[in-house]
Amino acid sequence: MGKKSKNTDVNPDWSYSPAPESTDHIQINKKNDLFIDGKFIPSKKGNYFETINPANEEKLADVAEADQSDVDKAVKAARTAYDKVWSKMDPAERGKYIYRIARLIQEHAREFSVIESMDGGKPIRESRDIDIPLVSAHFFYYAGWADKLEYAFPGKMAKPIGVAGQIIPWNFPLLMAAWKIAPALATGNTVILKPAETTPLTAMKLAEIIQEADLPPGVVNIINGAGKTGQALVEHPDIDKIAFTGSTAVGKLIMKSVAGKRKRYTLELGGKAANIIFEDAAIDQAVEGIVDGIFFNQGHVCCAGSRLFVQESVAETVISKLKDRMESLIVGDPLDKNTDIGAINSKMQLDKIKMYVDIGQKEGASIHQSSCRLPEKGYWHAPTIFTDVSQSHRIVQEEIFGPVLAIQTFRTVDEVITKANNTPYGLSGGVWTDKGAKIFQVSKAIRSGVLWANTFNKFDPTSPFGGYKESGMGREGGLEGLMPYVNLV
Amino acid sequence: MSKREDIKKTYKLYIGGKFPRTESGRYIKWTDQKQSTQVNICRGSRKDFRNAVVAARSAFSGWCSKTAYNRSQILYRIGEMLEGRRSQFLDELMLQGSSKKVAKKEINQSIHRLIYYAGWADKYQQIFSRVNPVALPYFNFSYPEATGVVSAVAPNDSSLIGLISIVAPIIAGGNTVVVLASEENPLCSITFAEVLHTSDVPGGVVNILTGHRSELLEQFSSHMDVNAIVYCGTEPEEIKLVQENAALNVKRPIIYSDENWLDKNTQDPYRILNTLETKTTWHPVGV
Numbered sequence: 173m174g175k176k177s178k179n180t181d182v183n184p185d186w187s188y189s190p191a192p193e194s195t196d197h198i199q200i201n202k203k204n205d206l207f208i209d210g211k212f213i214p215s216k217k218g219n220y221f222e223t224i225n226p227a228n229e230e231k232l233a234d235v236a237e238a239d240q241s242d243v244d245k246a247v248k249a250a251r252t253a254y255d256k257v258w259s260k261m262d263p264a265e266r267g268k269y270i271y272r273i274a275r276l277i278q279e280h281a282r283e284f285s286v287i288e289s290m291d292g293g294k295p296i297r298e299s300r301d302i303d304i305p306l307v308s309a310h311f312f313y314y315a316g317w318a319d320k321l322e323y324a325f326p327g328k329m330a331k332p333i334g335v336a337g338q339i340i341p342w343n344f345p346l347l348m349a350a351w352k353i354a355p356a357l358a359t360g361n362t363v364i365l366k367p368a369e370t371t372p373l374t375a376m377k378l379a380e381i382i383q384e385a386d387l388p389p390g391v392v393n394i395i396n397g398a399g400k401t402g403q404a405l406v407e408h409p410d411i412d413k414i415a416f417t418g419s420t421a422v423g424k425l426i427m428k429s430v431a432g433k434r435k436r437y438t439l440e441l442g443g444k445a446a447n448i449i450f451e452d453a454a455i456d457q458a459v460e461g462i463v464d465g466i467f468f469n470q471g472h473v474c475c476a477g478s479r480l481f482v483q484e485s486v487a488e489t490v491i492s493k494l495k496d497r498m499e500s501l502i503v504g505d506p507l508d509k510n511t512d513i514g515a516i517n518s519k520m521q522l523d524k525i526k527m528y529v530d531i532g533q534k535e536g537a538s539i540h541q542s543s544c545r546l547p548e549k550g551y552w553h554a555p556t557i558f559t560d561v562s563q564s565h566r567i568v569q570e571e572i573f574g575p576v577l578a579i580q581t582f583r584t585v586d587e588v589i590t591k592a593n594n595t596p597y598g599l600s601g602g603v604w605t606d607k608g609a610k611i612f613q614v615s616k617a618i619r620s621g622v623l624w625a626n627t628f629n630k631f632d633p634t635s636p637f638g639g640y641k642e643s644g645m646g647r648e649g650g651l652e653g654l655m656p657y658v659n660l661v
Numbered sequence: 662m663s664k665r666e667d668i669k670k671t672y673k674l675y676i677g678g679k680f681p682r683t684e685s686g687r688y689i690k691w692t693d694q695k696q697s698t699q700v701n702i703c704r705g706s707r708k709d710f711r712n713a714v715v716a717a718r719s720a721f722s723g724w725c726s727k728t729a730y731n732r733s734q735i736l737y738r739i740g741e742m743l744e745g746r747r748s749q750f751l752d753e754l755m756l757q758g759s760s761k762k763v764a765k766k767e768i769n770q771s772i773h774r775l776i777y778y779a780g781w782a783d784k785y786q787q788i789f790s791r792v793n794p795v796a797l798p799y800f801n802f803s804y805p806e807a808t809g810v811v812s813a814v815a816p817n818d819s820s821l822i823g824l825i826s827i828v829a830p831i832i833a834g835g836n837t838v839v840v841l842a843s844e845e846n847p848l849c850s851i852t853f854a855e856v857l858h859t860s861d862v863p864g865g866v867v868n869i870l871t872g873h874r875s876e877l878l879e880q881f882s883s884h885m886d887v888n889a890i891v892y893c894g895t896e897p898e899e900i901k902l903v904q905e906n907a908a909l910n911v912k913r914p915i916i917y918s919d920e921n922w923l924d925k926n927t928q929d930p931y932r933i934l935n936t937l938e939t940k941t942t943w944h945p946v947g948v
Contacts, residue, residue, distance in 0.1 A: 309796065326788060327929065420911070427908035432901030441911065596910065615942050619809075625944040632795035636803050640938050641888065642911045650793050650803065652939050660931060 188502065191509040193296045198286045200373060204235045206242055206396070207379035209249035210389025216241045221396075223372055226293040227506050227515040227550040235372045238395035243364070243404040246393040250335045250362040251410055253390030259332050259360045267318030270357055272385045274311035280381060281308070284346060284374055289506040291373040292345055293515030293551070294469050296507050306631055307350040310649075313633035314354035317654060321359065324651055330658035332360030333436055334412035337405040340375075341418045342368035342517050343472040343573075349375050351648045352415050353392060354633075359657040361413070362391045366405055369398040370518045403429075412436065415656065417474075420571075420597075420642050438646030438656040440474065440638055442571040443599030446592035447477030447628060448582075448614065451485045453604035457626065459493045462577070465602060465628040467501060467513055467555055471575040472521070474643075475600035477628050479568060480557075480579045481588050487581045491559065498542040498555045505547070513575060516551040525553050525574030532558045532567040537578070563594055571597070585610065589617045598640030602628045621647070672847070674703050674871065675854035677716030678864020684708050689872070691847065693756045702847050705872030707880045710812075710839060713868035714886055717810045717837040720865030725807040725835035729783035736779035736833060739860040740772050746856060750821060750849055757820055757846040770923050771822045777928055778829035785834070785930045789937070798946050805937040807835030808913060809888035812881040814874060814903075816893035820846035822922045824853060827891050828867055830932040836889075839868040841881060847871045874899075882906035882914075889913035889936050893920070 203220070205212040220234040238246070258266065277284065281304045288299040321330040336356045340348035345367055356363045367375040379394045395401065399422075406414055406426055416426055417440040430437055447465045449458045465477025482490045506514035516522040533539055537558040546552040557577045561568050568578045582588040592601060601618040603611055603625050615623040621639045624630060631637065636652035638644055646656045673680040687704035703709075724732070743750070747768055754764035790804040811831050816823035820843050831838045842850030854869045870877070878899055882890050883906040892903045895918045907914040915935045920927050 325931075328931065423911065424908040427911070428905050431904035431908070432897060439911070611944065615940075616806075621938060621940060623940060623942045625942060627799065627943055627945050630795075630797060630799060630943050632793065632797060632801065634793040635795055635801050635943070636793070636939050636941050638939070640808070645911060645913055647939050650941075651791060652803065 188510045190505070192505065193286055193289075193507045193509060195286055195290070195507065198283055200233055200287060200290075201376065202233050204233055204372065204376045204396070206236050206238055206246070207376070207382075207394040208242070208246045209393065210383065210387070212379070215239065221369065223291060223370065225290050226517055227547070229549055232291060233373060235376070235396045237397045238401045239397070240404045242395055243401065243408055246364045246395050247335060247408050247410050249390035250364050250393055253388055254332075254335055254362040257388045258362050258391050263319040263321070263360070266357065266360065267315045269385060269387050270311055270315035270318060270354060273381060273387070274308045274315060276381045276385055277304070277308040277311060280377070281305070284377060286507065287377060288346055288374050289514065292342060292371045293506050293517050295511040295514040296509055297511065298469060303344055303347045306633065307346050310347070310350040310633040311354045314358040317355075318358040321654065321658070324654055325658070325660055328660040330359065330654070331661055333657060333659055334361060335410060336361045336363045336413040336415060336657065337408065337411040338363055338365045338415045339402045339405065339418065340365065340367055342371040343469060343474070345371035346374040346378065348417050349378055351417075355648070355653045356415070356657050357391065359654055361657050364393045364395060364405060364411075366395055366397065366402050369396065372396045406430065413657070416440070423644065436656070438648070439644040440648060441642060441644040442597060443474045443476065443639065443643050444479055444569070444571055444595050444597045445475055445477045445600040445602065445620065446479045446481055446618065447602035448481045448588055448592060448604065449483060449486065449490055450603070450605040450610060451483040452606050454606060454626070455486060455490060455493065458604040459490060459497055461602060461604060461626070461628045462494055463497055463501070466577040467575050468629050470513055470516055470553070472517055472573055473629065475622060475629065477600075477602050478572060478577060479592070480577055481582050481591060482579065484581045484583050491579065494557065495540060498557070501542060501544065501555055503542070503544045503546060503552065503554065513555060516553050516574065519551055521573065522551040522553060525572060525576060528567055528570070528572045528574070529556060529576060532561070532565065532576070532578070535565050535567070537561045537565060537567065563591060569595065585614065589614060593617075593619050596642040599643035600624065669700070672700055672702050672851045672871070674705060674709060675851070675857070675867070675869040676709065676713045677868065678858065680854070683872070684712070694758050698756060700848070702871050705841075705870040705877060707877065709870055710877060710880045710884070713839040713870060714810060714812070714884055716865035716868055717839050718886055720863055721807070721810060721837045723863060724832070724837055724866045729786065732833065732835065733779050733782035735861050736775055736782055736829065739856060739862065740775035740779060742856045742860045743768070743772050743775065749852060753848045753852060754821065757848055766923060767822050771825045774822065774825050774928055775829055778833040778933070781930050781933060782833040785933050788930055789934055789939075793941070799943050800946050801941065801943050803939050803941040805834070805934065806940050808936050808938050809836060810886060811836045811838045811889045811891060811936050812884065812887045813838055813840040813891040814878065814881060814893055815840055815843055815850065816917075816920070816922065817843050817845050817874070819843060819922050820849035821853060823893065824850050826922045826927055827893060827917070831891065831936050832866055834933045834937050836936050837866045839870065839881075841874060841877055842869055842871045844872070844874050878902060879906065882912070883909055885910045887912060889915060891915045891917065891936070893917045895919060
C-alpha cells in the first residue's frame, strides 16, 4: 500500500484507516456450562477448556468439557423430550418455535457476528453479511416445513427418526449449527449438538436464545468438547441419527463405528473443488470468482475452489490479474470492517497450512504470495498461489483448508473434465464461460454436488448442499435437507 | 428309434456383455431338491469381480448419458424379452423348488416390476428435481444424477424377482451394476443374463456373478471404484462388514432386509433415489 505514483506530485496513500466493529455491547460469558434439558449445568467432572481469539491469542472464555456421563445426561434429556413432547406436538406449533428462534437470531444478529469473528477469526464483513443472515434464514426456511411435510415426499409419510447427535466444524460455527438443528426440529427430532472445540461461543449464545424462545427443555441440547466428546456421542446406543460435518478421515471413522448399529447418518466431508476458467469467460469477473473461491473465510471452506484450471490461451492474463488482485486483499483484524482475510482459526490449522506450503515447494511448484504484512500476534497466513503443479502433487490432491491455491492449465474441454474429476472428492466445482452450452456440458460432467457457474461459494437455505464420492453422503438445505431426518413409510 | 439325449446348458458368468467362465476355473455343484438335475455353477472369484467393476465403470458414462427415454425403452425391452421366455423361467423356478402357481406369480411380478421401473426411468427426475427460490439474484436448480458403479448382493431366497427388484431401480437411475446372484438358487439369475443380452442393454451395464456370498462380500463392499453397495439379507455380521467396508471410500451402503419381493410395496421411486446423487447448479441472473 501507499506506493508513490510515478507521474503525479500527489502522494496517494490509499491505505485504509482502521474501521473496527465495536465490541462494547457484546456479552461473552467468561464461563460457559453445558446446555442440557433447558438448563445451563456444569459438567460432572467440572473440567473446563479455554477458547481463544485466534487474532490475538487472548483467552475469551472457559467452556465446560462434556464426558461420557454428560453425554448420557444430554441423550436422556433429548430422548424424554422426543417421546413426551416434541414428536407429539402439533407440527404447526413446532414450526412456531422455530420461527421464534429465527426472529431472535435476527434481533441478536450483530452480537452473534462479533462473537463469531472474535472466536473464529473470520472477517466481520463475512460473519455480518453472510454467516449470521444465513443462520436466521435457515431457521426461517425450515420452520415453514414443519406442518407441510406431507407435500415433500409424494406417496410416503414422513416420520421423525428420534434423537440426533450432531457434530459441527469450526469454519462456519453458527451456520453449521443452524444447518443441523433447523431441519431436525422441523421434522420432529430432538438434538444434541457438539460444536467444535475452538469455536463454541456462538453456539452457547444460541443456547441462550433457545431458552429465551421457551423451546421445551431437552429438544435442543448443546455440549462442548473435542474429539472424545464427539466419539461418545457417535457411539451412544440411544442415538438414532448422526449428522457430521468435518474431515473425510473422521467421517470414515464414524461410518465404521456405526456399522451394524442401525443408526442413520449424514456426512458433509472434505473437498478439493475445481474452479475452471475458459478463454471465453468474463476474465475480470472470473478473477473475482477465483478470489471468492479460495480466499473466502481464509480458505477454511470445504467447498473452496482450491484447484484452479485456466485455459492455456488466457492463463498468463488470468494469473497476472489474480496476482494484482491478491495485492489489494486486506489481511488483518477480523473485526475491522475493511478486512478481506482474517485470522487462521487455530495454531494447529496454521501449522497444517504451512506444512502443505512447504510440501508444495519441495515438490517443485512455484509459489507466489501477496506482500501483505501479517500482524505479529495471532495466527495468520498470506494469500498463496502455486503454479507449475501437476495432478500428482499433494497440494493438488489433498485438502489444505487454507488460503492456498494450486493452478493448472488445460487446452480442451475433455481434458479439463478428466483433470477436474481426478480426485476422490466431489463436493463442488466452478465453471466460467460466456457460452451456455459449455456451462451445461461441463457442470453435468463434473462429479460433484454443487456447481457454481460464473459464480462461486454461494449458499442459501433453499439450495441443497452436499457431496458425491468421498465428500460425504446426504444433502443439507432445501427440500433434500429434510430427507436425512425422516423415515419414509 | 433311439432316445434323444438332452443338451445340457452351461451356466456361466455375465461380464461386460459376454458370458465367460470364472477366471478361477472353480465350480459349485448345484442339485435340485429331487436330486434329478445337477449343474455346475461358476464359483466367481475376486478377480472376476474386479473385471466386472472395470466393465461397469467403462459402461457408466455411456449409460448415464443416454436419454431417459432410451433407458426407459431398454428397460421395457427387458420386460418384453422376459415375457417371451416365460416357459423357460417357469421350468427353472420349479426346478429350484417353486410350485407352478408361485412360479407363475413370480414371473408375472418380475415382468411387472421391469415395466414399472421402465416407466419411472423418464419420470423420477421430475419428481426429485427442483428450482430452488434462493434469496439472491441467481437461477438455482437441483436434479438427481446416477452415483456411478453399484455393487449389489441379491437376495438369497429369491432367484428372479429379487434380482430384478434390485437391478431395475439401479439401472433405471443411470448407474451400472455388478450383482451377485442368489447362492441357493442361481439358475434364473444366469438365465436372466440371456434376457438382458437380447434387450439392447449395453455390455457392462449389468454384470452378473455367481459364487459364495461369504467369499465375495468382502470384495463387493471394499472395492475402491464402487460408489454404492446394495445388500439384501439379514445376517448381522454381513451387514456390519458391508457398512464397515463402505467407509473405505464413503460408499453408500443400502440395506434391504426382510423384504417380500413379490409384494407391491417393495417397489417405489425412492429405491431409485437410493443410488442417486443430487446436483445443484447456480447461475447469476442479469448482465
